[in-house]
Amino acid sequence: SAVISQKPSRDICQRGTSLTIQCQVDSQVTMMFWYRQQPGQSLTLIATANQGSEATYESGFVIDKFPISRPNLTFSTLTVSNMSPEDSSIYLCSVGGRQVDMQYFGPGTRLTVL
Amino acid sequence: TQLLEQSPQFLSIQEGENLTVYCNSSSVFSSLQWYRQEPGEGPVLLVTVVTGGEVKKLKRLTFQFGDARKDSSLHITAAQTGDTGLYLCARGNYQLIWGAGTKLIIKP
Numbered sequence: 134s135a136v137i138s139q140k141p142s143r144d145i146c147q148r149g150t151s152l153t154i155q156c157q158v159d160s161q162v163t164m165m166f167w168y169r170q171q172p173g174q175s176l177t178l179i180a181t182a183n184q185g186s187e188a189t190y191e192s193g194f195v196i197d198k199f200p201i202s203r204p205n206l207t208f209s210t211l212t213v214s215n216m217s218p219e220d221s222s223i224y225l226c227s228v229g230g231r232q233v234d235m236q237y238f239g240p241g242t243r244l245t246v247l
Numbered sequence: 248t249q250l251l252e253q254s255p256q257f258l259s260i261q262e263g264e265n266l267t268v269y270c271n272s273s274s275v276f277s278s279l280q281w282y283r284q285e286p287g288e289g290p291v292l293l294v295t296v297v298t299g300g301e302v303k304k305l306k307r308l309t310f311q312f313g314d315a316r317k318d319s320s321l322h323i324t325a326a327q328t329g330d331t332g333l334y335l336c337a338r339g340n341y342q343l344i345w346g347a348g349t350k351l352i353i354k355p
Contacts, residue, residue, distance in 0.1 A: 225289050234278045
C-alpha cells in the first residue's frame with residue numbers, strides 16, 4: 134500500500150485568488166490522479182498526472198484553471214486558479230496500486246471559497 | 248460512458264439492523280471494487296471482486312459479484328455505528344469509473 138499526505142488539509146480563500154495543493158507519496162509511483170468531490174457525493178476525476186509529461190485533463194477541466202505539476206515520482210501539486218465559490222469542494226489525490234484496478238487516496242483538502 | 252449505478256443513495260438505519268447496497272451496470276466488467284470513505288478521509292479500498300458469482304466476506308460485510316459480472320452488492324449484517332460512511336463502487340483500469348455513492352448512517 135501507499136501512504137499519501139496532502140497539504141493543506143483545509144483552507145478558506147477569497148474569490149479571485151489561487152491555492153496550490155500538495156500531494157506527497159511515500160513511494161515512487163507512475164500515475165497520480167486528482168479528484169474533486171462534493172461532501173457525501175461521488176468522485177469526479179480532474180486529471181491524471183504522469184511524471185515527465187503534461188497532465189491529461191478530463192472533460193470540463195482545463196490546464197489554465199487547474200495547473201498541475203509532477204516534478205518527480207513521489208510528489209504532485211494541483212493549483213486551483215482564480216477561485217470562485219463554485220470551486221468550494223474537497224480535492225483528493227490518489228495513486229495507482231500494484232493492481233491496475235485499485236487506488237490509494239490522500240485524506241483530501243477541503244476548500245471553501247468566499 | 249459505462250456508468251455505474253448505485254442504490255440507495257442514502258440510507259439511515261438503527262444499529263443492529265442489516266442492509267444491502269447495490270452497484271449495477273449495463274456492461275460487463277472484469278472487476279469491481281468497493282471503497283468506504285469516512286468524513287475527513289479519502290476512500291479506502293475494502294475489496295475487489297473479479298469472478299462472476301464470487302462472494303467475499305470482510306467480518307460483517309459480504310460482497311457479491313453477479314454471475315454475469317454486471318452487478319455487485321454489499322451486505323452488512325448487524326450494522327454498527329462504525330460502519331457509518333460513504334460507500335463507493337468503482338470499476339476500470341488505471342482511471343476508475345465511480346458509482347454515485349451510498350451515504351450510510353448507522354444510528355445508535
